[in-house]
Amino acid sequence: MSSQSGWSTSSLLSEPLNEETDDFILADNERLKERVDELEKVVSLQRNEIMLLQASTADVLRRLQTLENGPPTTSTLPRSNGRMSSSRSTYAIPAGPLRPPTSPMSRSLYSSSNGGDAQELTPRRSSTSQRGQDFVNVSIGRSARGSPLRKWVSNHNVKENGSPIVSPSVASTPAVTTLNRIISRTSSTLSLQSVSSTHNRTTSFRKNSRPPIFLASSHTLQLTLANRSLSIPVPTDRETIDLTAEQEPPDIKASLKRVYSYRGKDVRANVKYLPTGEVVFFTGNIIVLHNLEENTQRFYHEHTCDVKCIAVHPNRVLMASGQASCHSNEKVLKTEHVRPVDSPDELVKQLENEHTEAHVRIWDSIKLQTVIIIGGFETGFEKGICQLSFSTTDVGAILACVDESTKHILSLWNWDKKKKLAETKAANDLVFECHWHPNYKNQLVVYGRGHLSFFHYDPTNGILVKSAAIFEGRDKPKTVLSMCFTSTGHVATGDSNGTISLWDPKSCRTIKQAHGVHPGGVYALMMATKIDRLLSGGKDKVLSEWQPQDLVRTRRFELAEERGTPRIIIADAPKLLIGTSTNTLLIGTLEQGFTSIIEGDAGDVTSLCTTSDCLITASSDGNVRSWDTSKGTVNWSRNFLEGVECMDVDSNNINLLMGCNGGSWQIVKVSTQEVVEEHRDSTQPVTCVRFSPNGNLFFVATKQLCGLIYHLHPASCQQLSRITNFSSPIISADWDSDSQFIRANSSANHLYLWNKKGEVVEPKDVQDINWETCSCRISFEAAMVAHSSNGGLTCVTKSSDGKLLAAGIDNGTVRVYTCPVLSQTAGCVELSGHSNGVNNVASAPTLFSNTLFSSGSIENSILQWNIE
Numbered sequence: 001m002s003s004q005s006g007w008s009t010s011s012l013l014s015e016p017l018n019e020e021t022d023d024f025i026l027a028d029n030e031r032l033k034e035r036v037d038e039l040e041k042v043v044s045l046q047r048n049e050i051m052l053l054q055a056s057t058a059d060v061l062r063r064l065q066t067l068e069n070g071p072p073t074t075s076t077l078p079r080s081n082g083r084m085s086s087s088r089s090t091y092a093i094p095a096g097p098l099r100p101p102t103s104p105m106s107r108s109l110y111s112s113s114n115g116g117d118a119q120e121l122t123p124r125r126s127s128t129s130q131r132g133q134d135f136v137n138v139s140i141g142r143s144a145r146g147s148p149l150r151k152w153v154s155n156h157n158v159k160e161n162g163s164p165i166v167s168p169s170v171a172s173t174p175a176v177t178t179l180n181r182i183i184s185r186t187s188s189t190l191s192l193q194s195v196s197s198t199h200n201r202t203t204s205f206r207k208n209s210r211p212p213i214f215l216a217s218s219h220t221l222q223l224t225l226a227n228r229s230l231s232i233p234v235p236t237d238r239e240t241i242d243l244t245a246e247q248e249p250p251d252i253k254a255s256l257k258r259v260y261s262y263r264g265k266d267v268r269a270n271v272k273y274l275p276t277g278e279v280v281f282f283t284g285n286i287i288v289l290h291n292l293e294e295n296t297q298r299f300y301h302e303h304t305c306d307v308k309c310i311a312v313h314p315n316r317v318l319m320a321s322g323q324a325s326c327h328s329n330e331k332v333l334k335t336e337h338v339r340p341v342d343s344p345d346e347l348v349k350q351l352e353n354e355h356t357e358a359h360v361r362i363w364d365s366i367k368l369q370t371v372i373i374i375g376g377f378e379t380g381f382e383k384g385i386c387q388l389s390f391s392t393t394d395v396g397a398i399l400a401c402v403d404e405s406t407k408h409i410l411s412l413w414n415w416d417k418k419k420k421l422a423e424t425k426a427a428n429d430l431v432f433e434c435h436w437h438p439n440y441k442n443q444l445v446v447y448g449r450g451h452l453s454f455f456h457y458d459p460t461n462g463i464l465v466k467s468a469a470i471f472e473g474r475d476k477p478k479t480v481l482s483m484c485f486t487s488t489g490h491v492a493t494g495d496s497n498g499t500i501s502l503w504d505p506k507s508c509r510t511i512k513q514a515h516g517v518h519p520g521g522v523y524a525l526m527m528a529t530k531i532d533r534l535l536s537g538g539k540d541k542v543l544s545e546w547q548p549q550d551l552v553r554t555r556r557f558e559l560a561e562e563r564g565t566p567r568i569i570i571a572d573a574p575k576l577l578i579g580t581s582t583n584t585l586l587i588g589t590l591e592q593g594f595t596s597i598i599e600g601d602a603g604d605v606t607s608l609c610t611t612s613d614c615l616i617t618a619s620s621d622g623n624v625r626s627w628d629t630s631k632g633t634v635n636w637s638r639n640f641l642e643g644v645e646c647m648d649v650d651s652n653n654i655n656l657l658m659g660c661n662g663g664s665w666q667i668v669k670v671s672t673q674e675v676v677e678e679h680r681d682s683t684q685p686v687t688c689v690r691f692s693p694n695g696n697l698f699f700v701a702t703k704q705l706c707g708l709i710y711h712l713h714p715a716s717c718q719q720l721s722r723i724t725n726f727s728s729p730i731i732s733a734d735w736d737s738d739s740q741f742i743r744a745n746s747s748a749n750h751l752y753l754w755n756k757k758g759e760v761v762e763p764k765d766v767q768d769i770n771w772e773t774c775s776c777r778i779s780f781e782a783a784m785v786a787h788s789s790n791g792g793l794t795c796v797t798k799s800s801d802g803k804l805l806a807a808g809i810d811n812g813t814v815r816v817y818t819c820p821v822l823s824q825t826a827g828c829v830e831l832s833g834h835s836n837g838v839n840n841v842a843s844a845p846t847l848f849s850n851t852l853f854s855s856g857s858i859e860n861s862i863l864q865w866n867i868e
Helices: 009-014 023-045 047-069 104-110 127-131 174-191 344-353 783-789
Strands: 089-093 134-138 213-215 220-225 228-233 254-259 271-273 278-283 286-291 296-300 307-312 318-323 360-364 369-374 385-390 398-403 409-414 419-425 431-436 443-448 451-458 463-468 480-485 491-495 500-504 509-514 522-528 533-538 542-547 552-558 566-570 576-580 585-589 593-598 605-610 614-619 623-628 633-639 644-649 655-660 664-669 675-680 686-691 697-702 706-712 717-723 730-735 741-746 751-755 793-798 804-809 813-818 829-832 838-843 852-856 862-867
Touching: 220 783, 228 751, 254 286, 254 296, 254 829, 271 307, 271 566, 271 576, 278 307, 286 307, 318 385, 360 398, 385 431, 398 431, 419 451, 419 463, 431 480, 443 480, 451 480, 491 522, 491 533, 533 566, 605 838, 605 852, 614 644, 644 686, 655 686, 655 697, 664 686, 697 730, 697 741, 783 793, 783 804, 793 838, 804 838, 804 852, 813 838, 813 852
Parallel strands: 307 385, 480 522, 522 566, 605 644, 686 730
Antiparallel strands: 089 134, 213 220, 220 228, 254 862, 271 278, 278 286, 286 296, 307 318, 318 360, 360 369, 385 398, 398 409, 409 419, 431 443, 443 451, 451 463, 480 491, 491 500, 500 509, 522 533, 533 542, 542 552, 566 576, 576 585, 585 593, 605 614, 614 623, 623 633, 644 655, 655 664, 664 675, 686 697, 697 706, 706 717, 730 741, 741 751, 793 804, 804 813, 813 829, 838 852, 852 862
16 A cells, blocks of 8 residues: 555554444454355355256257348247246246257357357246146246346246247347347356256255154154255144145235334444435335424345445435345345236346346335336346445436445446446545545545545546545554535544544545544544534544634534444434434434434344234343333333343233343333343343233243243242253244143254143143244144255244244245245245344234234344235
């Protein structure tokens, strides 16, 4: 790195992290480790998917070439069977001549390395060809790289009017040309892969190799999960079960009703204010438009993976949002019916709108409709998008994007034409934000860990010229944490040393500094133009007001400890908006104080449960909250000091049972939040708690491989039994309706059955009893979901009437099935909103006909779904 930059690369690499290191960096490292683990799993399982896509691509290319050369020899298309299976679909290929080997596209895809004749890749045929057409069975899941071919290989995307999709008259339209480019790019990518597997091409990413078996003689379901054989009792009234039969999805409609969370601890520039009176923020895959006056929410949910950044166009109507890249072929798996495609243009639009690669969406904040997508299959980004900014001096004609690749590429786009104007390496380390200068045309400021740079865009030559900032003196910060522009055009920055600096954007040198104003770092800066004051927020949880000319502090305000560190300040709203490191969004003034719009936690949301009129959530940092679901507000909140790992509420909604990570459990009165009973049965975390339906008994399991059954008396609790006959921690448990039996699942996929005395019972003794709840994944109600997802099922719950089953999947989706699930390919209604991993699902006891709750494990999102 240049000596003028003010940082030494070697010093940054050699110095260990300390307490003042940005929490954003630590969170990013954790996500990187999880992403590497995920990629290793995907790479080991993607060979079959590549074989499948190569065969599908060959068929698509042959059909396109046939249509371009003349009308097809068949005039009818296969008729859809009326539903889409979650595991596979059947695609009909009309008979016709093979594509000539002289086709340019054929040569590029199938020519041999020594320049010989082209060889056609012919897909495998199934035994259904005697019906007059050739069929190919293919998975409708996405490839690990977000392949666009899912829409091609489903007969549900074909118009059932007896005419082909593409007629000769439109075979040479721009849409077909775009399709050829898309398919060519995908096939070229696949051709670089080394494929040696000869397994069945219909094998999906989640498919379990051993099929389940129903034994009618013993009324048990035999299945294999994670290489473990399981025997699950089946009610005796089920004389026969066809595990391969069609099971239709439930006849329901689901929609997102409210978001209770805000992602603030590990992202920047994550809150915007619109003239409509709405605050815009994001969590998971969803962008929320929260109306401050009416306390209502609207949602833009066209993204397919984590939203990492948002930007507002100068016209204050259009918005841009960037997402990460998905690495699971089931990330956005669609199991509901899909409207048939009418034209090639519509097919191209579907392919562009539903891909899982990193991209930017520009959309209308009034209509919530996508206007432009940048970064599709033709111009993709290498990694996720971390920063966006519209130019200000030319009415937002240029969009600046920074990705999360190792080079942190800064690219400029004429977004209206989807044309890349220039790109360059932005920095060697993390980029926190990039902004166009409001007064100087074609100038950008980029900052982050170990760098602050001024870029000048030369539109004539299409290049970006970088000028590194020069820190004078010995007090050189490791990280620039915040930045804004003053009313005079100067650049104000806050760094990890707690210093606020004013910069001349022409000379890239400091003109004024205020040292040590926020011990631990200046994490937020904003220019309040209405009052001509500079506002800052630091790790010391203090908000300060400054005169921007000479950096003299005029006022200060200290936030409460539980609010966290200010990460962003918005000053153009009627009141100040502040986003904090505890995922909390505040509104207020320095004179009157602040109230919360969104309550959040610094730790993960570990558990949630429902009563007849509220939602209760708990987190790993000990915060427990009761939410009014009709208003979306907090009824009460209390910190119990010890992190909560699991919890349950009794059937009378009187007592709340919590298991803590220190090995203790507590019983709290819901109405008063008073602790009425507390015991410490282990030094290891409590992994599961469950009240019996009558409220007199409860079950507690710890990571010390111990389970306990207690009797709850009005004055005290009495331990009835202690269970130790299991080899891995219990993670879920259910009582039967009569409070006589317990079933439990362990982390190693064991199924245990006990009576209320803690004695082991045989499966035949409990196969006809009615279980009050369904939180066990290995159970008669949910076992087929666990089998079809091959370990991807993370949590389940059923409705109070037992007709619906909601399942959380590790790809971030929530699936609603008809309960019980009795088919490997059971249809479901899929809800997408969480970024990756659903750790809790819960239904309101009396409101499940229209309410379902779910929480995410990565972004701490809490979502409320409306079921009709």
